[in-house]
Amino acid sequence: MRGSDQEGMDQSLRGREKHPDQDGETIGAESKQSIREMLDEDEMVSVFADRDLVEPNTIIDEERIVGRDDQLDSVVSYLKPTLHGNRPPNMLLYGPAGTGKSLIIGAVTQQIIDLCHSKGKCFGVVSINCQPINTLDQAVYELIQTVATDVDAEVGVPETGVSTKRKYRRLYHLVNEHYDSVIFILDEIDLLSGRRVIDEPAYSRLLYQLSRASTTNAIEGRVSVAALTNDPKFMEDIDGRAESSFNPRDVYFPDYDATQLREILDNRRDAFRQDALEDDVIPLVAAFAAQSHGDARKAIDLFRGAGDLADERGDDRVTEAHVRKSQEEIDKDRSLKLVDGLTTQKKISLYATAAVTRYSDPSQCSVPSPVGFSVYRWITDELDADQMTRETYVKYVKELSTYGLVSTARKSRGRGGGMYMEFTFTGDPVAIMERIVEDTRLETVAEQEELLQTIVDAQLQEFHTK
Numbered sequence: 001m002r003g004s005d006q007e008g009m010d011q012s013l014r015g016r017e018k019h020p021d022q023d024g025e026t027i028g029a030e031s032k033q034s035i036r037e038m039l040d041e042d043e044m045v046s047v048f049a050d051r052d053l054v055e056p057n058t059i060i061d062e063e064r065i066v067g068r069d070d071q072l073d074s075v076v077s078y079l080k081p082t083l084h085g086n087r088p089p090n091m092l093l094y095g096p097a098g099t100g101k102s103l104i105i106g107a108v109t110q111q112i113i114d115l116c117h118s119k120g121k122c123f124g125v126v127s128i129n130c131q132p133i134n135t136l137d138q139a140v141y142e143l144i145q146t147v148a149t150d151v152d153a154e155v156g157v158p159e160t161g162v163s164t165k166r167k168y169r170r171l172y173h174l175v176n177e178h179y180d181s182v183i184f185i186l187d188e189i190d191l192l193s194g195r196r197v198i199d200e201p202a203y204s205r206l207l208y209q210l211s212r213a214s215t216t217n218a219i220e221g222r223v224s225v226a227a228l229t230n231d232p233k234f235m236e237d238i239d240g241r242a243e244s245s246f247n248p249r250d251v252y253f254p255d256y257d258a259t260q261l262r263e264i265l266d267n268r269r270d271a272f273r274q275d276a277l278e279d280d281v282i283p284l285v286a287a288f289a290a291q292s293h294g295d296a297r298k299a300i301d302l303f304r305g306a307g308d309l310a311d312e313r314g315d316d317r318v319t320e321a322h323v324r325k326s327q328e329e330i331d332k333d334r335s336l337k338l339v340d341g342l343t344t345q346k347k348i349s350l351y352a353t354a355a356v357t358r359y360s361d362p363s364q365c366s367v368p369s370p371v372g373f374s375v376y377r378w379i380t381d382e383l384d385a386d387q388m389t390r391e392t393y394v395k396y397v398k399e400l401s402t403y404g405l406v407s408t409a410r411k412s413r414g415r416g417g418g419m420y421m422e423f424t425f426t427g428d429p430v431a432i433m434e435r436i437v438e439d440t441r442l443e444t445v446a447e448q449e450e451l452l453q454t455i456v457d458a459q460l461q462e463f464h465t466k
C-alpha cells in the first residue's frame with residue numbers, strides 16, 4: 001500500500017532523493033537503493049517510537065495501569081500473606097475479555113517474586129492458559145512443563161503413556177524441590193471442560209486437586225490457586241467437593257468505559273513519536289473500543305493498527321482516517337481470518353451454529369445450544385465425519401466467543417428444565433459460512449440449502465415447543 005495516496009507517494013519519493021553515501025560520493029536518484037538504505041528509510045518514516053508498548057502481550061510497568069485500583073487492592077491483600085509465610089486464599093478473577101485480569105494478577109505476582117527473592121525465598125508462579133487444552137491429563141502435563149521451564153529442570157515424565165496420578169506426583173515433586181510457596185494461575189479455566197459428558201468437568205477436578213494439595217501435604221509449601229474466567233456463572237458448574245476445597249475470594253473486573261480506555265491509551269502514547277498522533281486519534285480509538293464491550297486489548301490493537309496503517313502508507317502522522325480504516329479492516333477481517341485457522345471439527349460446529357442464525361427468524365437471532373448441536377449432528381452425519389459430544393460442541397463454540405466471533409449467555413429453561421447456552425453472532429454469519437465452505441468438505445452441505453433450512457426450522461420448533 002506504500003505510496004498509495006499522494007502524501008504517501010511524496011514521502012516515498014523523499015526517501016529516494018539524492019544523498020551522499022559513506023565515502024561522500026553522491027548517488028544519483030536513478031541508482032538502485034541498497035538494502036541498508038531501504039531499511040533506514042523505513043525507520044525514518046515510522047510513526048512509532050516504541051511499538052512494543054502497544055503490543056498486546058507486553059508486560060507494562062505498574063504506573064501505566066489505569067482504573068483497576070480496587071482489583072489491585074484486593075489481589076494485593078489476598079496475596080500478601082505469602083510474604084509472611086502464610087497461605088493466601090484461592091481466587092476467582094472474573095469479568096469480560098480484555099479487562100485486565102491477567103495484567104493485575106501478573107503485576108502483583110511479579111512483585112511478590114521479587115520481594116520473596118530479596119528474602120532468599122522462592123515464590124513460584126505457574127501460569128497456564130486452558131483454552132487450547134482438552135483434558136485434565138494435558139493440563140497437568142502443561143503445568144509440569146511450565147514449572148520445568150521456570151526452574152530449568154527436566155520435565156521428567158512422558159506426555160502420554162503414564163497415568164495422570166503419576167503426572168501429579170511429578171508436578172508436586174518439582175514444586176516441592178524448587179519453590180517455598182506457589183500460585184497456580186489458570187487462565188480461561190472454563191474452557192477446560194474435558195472430553196466426556198459423563199465425567200465431572202476437567203476444570204472441577206483440577207481445581208479440587210490443586211487446592212487440596214497443601215492440606216494433604218502433597219505440596220509442602222503454601223499453595224494457592226487463581227482461576228481466571230469470562231464466565232460470571234463459572235462456579236455454578238463446579239462439583240460440590242471442588243467448590244468447598246477451592247472456595248475462592250472473588251475479584252470482579254468490569255468493562256472499561258470510554259474515559260478509562262482513553263486514559264489507558266494516553267498512558268501509552270509514548271509508543272508513538274512525539275507529534276505523530278493527531279489529537280482526535282486517542283478519543284476515537286477509545287470510543288470504538290468502548291462500543292465493543294470496553295475491551296482494552298481491542299483498544300490497544302486498534303491503536304497499533306492505526307499506526308501500522310500510517311506506516312504502510314508512508315504518512316508522518318496518525319489521523320482519524322487511519323483509525324476508521326483500521327477499525328473497518330479489523331471488523332471485516334478478524335473473524336474471517338480466525339475461521340481459516342480452526343480445526344475441521346470447530347469449523348463444522350461454527351458452521352452449524354451460523355446456519356441456525358442464518359435460517360431462523362431475524363428477530364430471534366440467538367442460537368440455543370441444543371438446536372446448534374442437532375444441526376451439527378445432522379451435518380456430521382451428512383459428511384460421515386466424527387461426531388463430538390454436545391459438551392465438546394458447546395466448548396468449541398464458547399471458545400469462539402473468546403475471539404469475539406460469538407457472544408454466549410447461559411439460559412435456563414425454567415423449573416426442572418435445566419440450563420443451556422445461547423450463542424449470538426457478533427459478525428455476519430453468512431460471511432463466516434461462506435469462508436468455511438471455501439476450504440472444507442462442507443461444500444456438499446452448503447449445496448443443500450433448502451434441506452438445511454428445513455432442518456433448522458424443525459429443530460427450532462422442537463426446541464421451543466418442548
Ligand SMILES: Nc1ncnc2c1ncn2[C@@H]1O[C@H](COP(=O)(O)OP(=O)(O)OP(=O)(O)O)[C@@H](O)[C@H]1O
Pocket residue numbers: 055056057058060064065066067068095096097098099100101102103104187229230253264296297300
Ligand atoms: N487497566 C489497564 N491499564 C492498562 N492496560 C490494560 C489495562 N487492562 C488491560 N490492559 C491491557 O489490555 C490487554 C488485555 O488485558 P488482559 O490480558 O489483562 O485482559 P484479560 O481480562 O486477562 O482478558 P482475557 O479474559 O481475554 O484473557 C493487555 O495488553 C493489557 O496490558
